[in-house]
Amino acid sequence: GAGVSQSPSNKVTEKGKDVELRCDPISGHTALYWYRQSLGQGLEFLIYFQGNSAPDKSGLPSDRFSAERTGGSVSTLTIQRTQQEDSAVYLCASSLRDSLYEQYFGPGTRLTVT
């Protein structure tokens, strides 16, 4: 079956521009996560969606970052007025609501801000 997909795979943008990153979770997975992985670092939690509940935005680094999830499926992470420090790989993961442990990750979007 199809796994988690993300688009684009690579994005180069100029400082100050807005970008949108897309995540298509596995069908039926109600939980969706966004992480950021800077070069040589571990994963930094950004935001978590569970079903129709209000998302947990506690990991978003600034108000330039926002995310939405339409219809409990596809999610879009938006970064406004991008800065060079936003350059990273943005990973999306999904899991079943009652899955205690297994998150399925997408291939990530590599964002480069010039």
Place this chain on the structure above:
Amino acid sequence: AQKITQTQPGMFVQEKEAVTLDCTYDTSDPSYGLFWYKQPSSGEMIFLIYQGSYDQQNATEGRYSLNFQKARKSANLVISASQLGDSAMYFCAMREGLYNFNKFYFGSGTKLNVKP
């Protein structure tokens, strides 16, 4: 304080030998889960193994086993009979509270190189 600490930025191991990747964690929550993920150069994160805080026995999945020492708060990954395809980054992670899906912490990773 760091929730997850991986002190080995890089490691080498000879093919067919066993290797241990270190991970220590910090939590005051009695309920937590510990995870190991593999990230090959392709970038995808691959789930390897899980250990619950109440599990009495060490988790095993094929060539992977998790050496869980609760008192020491360590959750080392042991890979037996290393293969060239095991060369990758390995991340230790913790979920605090068994049902707190959002509280997921990752370590900085260990880059494993398997030599032929």
